[in-house]
Amino acid sequence: MQKVFLTILCLWALGAGAVGVKSGSAMTLVDSCGFFPQLSLDGQWLLYSPTDAKSLMLKNLSTGQVTTVANTGYPGFDAIFGADGKVYYITQQRKGNGLVYRTGHCYNPSTGKSQVVLKPQHGRVEALQAATGVVVNGERQYYRSNDGVGAYVYTRGSLLYLVDEYGATRTMEPVKGSNGYLWAKLSPDGTKVLFEAAAKGLYVCDLDGRLVADLGQYLMPCWYNNDYIVAMSNAGNTRTNGSCIWLLSVDGRTCKPISSNNERAVQPMVAGNKVVYTIQYSGEVRQVELDIPAAMWQTVALGKGKTEKVKNPASKKDVPRVFINPGHGGHDSDDRHVPTWVIGAQDTLHYYESNSNLTKGLALEEILTNKGYEVALSRRTNTTEDDLDLFEIVSLAANSGADIFFSIHSNATGIVKRINFPLALYRGWDYKPVVEGSLKLSEAVMKYAAQNELAVWTHKERSRGDWSFYPEWGYQVGLGVLRYNKLPGMLSEGSFHDYLPERERLLNDSYCWLEAWNQSLGIDEYFGRSKQFKNGVIAGTVRWTDLFREDEDGRLFDADRQRTVNGALLRLYNERGALNRIFRTDDLDNGVFVFTNLPPQKYKLELLYGAEDNLYTTVKVNVKKNKTSYKNLTLKKDQKPKKK
Ligand SMILES: [Zn+2]
Structure with missing residues (x-):
């Protein structure tokens, strides 16, 4: 057995009086592009990532020398220092089938060499600070930097895991109803766990999962010592610009800013009595020292590292995993309320983008789960708290x-223009996404979105880089929600909800379902799984050929000039002539009907209308495996019903 020397932890006695930043200690460590700064425990080295995780840089703070630790596989943003002074970081590689495999590495600053400590595996891989070492934790295998690595904590979804010094795992759920736990950290004395519950706030619990402190709305917390915590304010999704770094005490008595209010300070990290943080957009790294005793870590020696298999991995196969973020949350200022067409200012239906985004998100989750994907969501309800900060x-x-x-x-242009087309945005320049795979995903999803024949599209679909699309926001600023994202990804602006007929369609849950279904066809194509799901869909609208909408501003297009038929009945018969299902169009002026999950065959579709549901039209529809069959139908004012 390896001889193991334990890390010795000494905590100085706490002094009395006011606490805060040591005067004259503030300094700049990196002038720009220093995101997710990490200071070594001895305060001599600084890790950071210039932009978009593409490289991982190491600065020797004594000599000023900067070294590139790695620049392939998006090594930035989540690297950490071990107590041994080594750097632990993760790289990712996207395979031809769209699955992302992640590799654990250890870099030794004294030799300048990296070694792989964890071979590529699917799913989450992260470097975690344990009590006396580092764990590179994967879902299949994990690596421990030394034998007696001590206790550590981590989170998966809405569960908090505590692994004790003997390797036994305890599962805890200290806060119910959260979208997921983040940034879990064991206190220096190993008696408390600090974590954030997304949409809920920052908490401390004991080792049995009992809450001992509720600290409020803060993000990315770090223990300073056993009594104090450093964190950034959660200023809300759209207001992270105004963020600030805070010193909080577990007993709730201290709550004090340690960065100045107008700095836009984010991503705090603690080493000894030093706190480093970065400035949003510029990436300037600043350091302050606090005048209270820090938790002092002294590593005497370490055993040998070892890779082990996870005993009971959650999933046996590497199936594609999708993270869905239904935009916004709650009917607040960054949501977009639009009155409906017919009743205008008297509208009581209150279309909110946050509603249709959630309907689509939950539908996409269900569809993808049925197709054999693993899915996680950023929200399942629609409250103000659900509008998470971009870091969450x-x-x-x-x-x-x-x-x-x-x-x-969904998208909006404001009041004057009326246009409607599907738009995908990915991080980066047009055709040059920051994260490989994002363009392919965007184009696949847009292809199926554009095929939607229920909508009237005024322009061709677009897949754009957000830096090119929003030049007025500044050089390489782009969409907040994509800013620190390392996954191949996109934001779908499915249609324009201020194009009035489109908004009426978005009020219909089946129309939202159809958008999600079409997204799933694009996602299937991205992962090469288009042939794996056996059922198809029929969708269409019912419109009057000779009843027209008022079009005062001349902003209605093609079939959207025609009024839609409310209360039409659609009957679907299978190829044996048996009634399969019925669908009645709603009263919200969209004429939408959708039949889901149909085995491929030739169907007969009947259109009925009027107080007695008289039969007007019969058409044949051919349903194909994993495809949408469109069938738009019309009625004439003086049309006579068919004989029954
Ligand atoms: Zn939106």
Whole structure:
């Protein structure tokens, strides 16, 4: 057996009086592009990533020398220092089948060499600080930097895992109803766990999962010592710009900013009595020292590293995993409320983008799950708290070990213009996505979105890089929700909800379901799984050929000039002539009908209308495996019903 020397932890006695930043200690460590800074425990080395995780840089703070630790496989953002001074980082590789495999590495600053400590595996792989070492934790295999690595914590979805010094795992759920736990950390004395529950806030629990502190809305927390915590404010999804770094005490008595208010400080990290953080957009790394005693770590020696298999992995096969982010949450200012067509200002239906985004997201989850995917979601309800900060969303996605990130929205132009087309945005320049695979995903999803014959499209579908699409936001700023995302991913602006007929369609849950179904066809194509699902879909609208909508501003297009038929009855018969299902169009002026999950064959579709549901039209529809069959139908004002 390896001889193991334990890390000795000494905590200085706490002094009395006011606490805060040591005067004159503030300094800049990196001028720009230093995101996710990590200081070595001795304060001599700084790890950071310039932009978009594409490289991992190491700065010797004594000499000023900067070294590239790695620049392939998106090694940035989640690297850490071990107590041994070595750097532990993860790289990712997307295979031809769309699955992402992640590899664990250890870099030794004194030799300048990296070695693989964990071979490529599917799902989540992360470097975790354990009490006396580092664990590179994967779902199939994990690596421990030394024999007596001590206790550590990590999260998966809405569960918190505590692995004790003997390797036994305890599963805890200290806060119910959260979208997932993030940033779990064991206190220096090993008696408490700090974590954030997305949409709920920052908490401390004991080793049995009992809450001992509820600290409020803070993100990316670190223990400073056993009594103090450093974290950034959760200023809300759209207001992360105004973020600030805070010093909090577990007893709730201290709550004090340690960065100045206008700095836009994010991504705090603690080493000794030093706190480093970065400035949003510029990436300037700043350091302050606090005037209270820190937890001091002294590593005497370490045993040998070892890779082991996970005894009971959650899934046996490497199936594609999708992280879905239904945009917004709650009917707040960043949501987009539009009155409906018919009743205008008297509208009581209240279309909200957050509603249709969630309907689509839940539908996509169900469809993909039925198709054999693993799925995680950033929200399942629609409250103000569900509108997560971008750091929460991006961390939940990373924590899920997903192969793609998929954000669901609809678009708007404002009041004057009326246009309608599907748009995919990925991070990067047009045709040059930051994360490989994002363009392929966007184009596959857009292809099926554009085929939707229920919508009237005024323009061709587009797949664009967000840096090219929003030049006015600044150089390489782009969409917040994609900013720190390392997964191949996209944001779908499925259609324009302020094109009035489109908004009426989005009020129909079956229309939202159809958008999700078409997204699943694009996702199937991306993962090369188009042939694996056996059923298909019939969808269409019913419109009057000779009743027209008022079009005062001349902004209605093609078939959308025609009024839709409310209360039409659709009857679907299978090829043996048996009634399969019925669907009645709603009263919200969209004429939408959708039949889901149909075995491929030739169907007969009947259109009935009127107080007695008289039969008007019969058509044949051929359903194909994993495809949408479109059939738009019309009625004439003076059309006579067929004889029954
Ligand atoms: Zn939106």
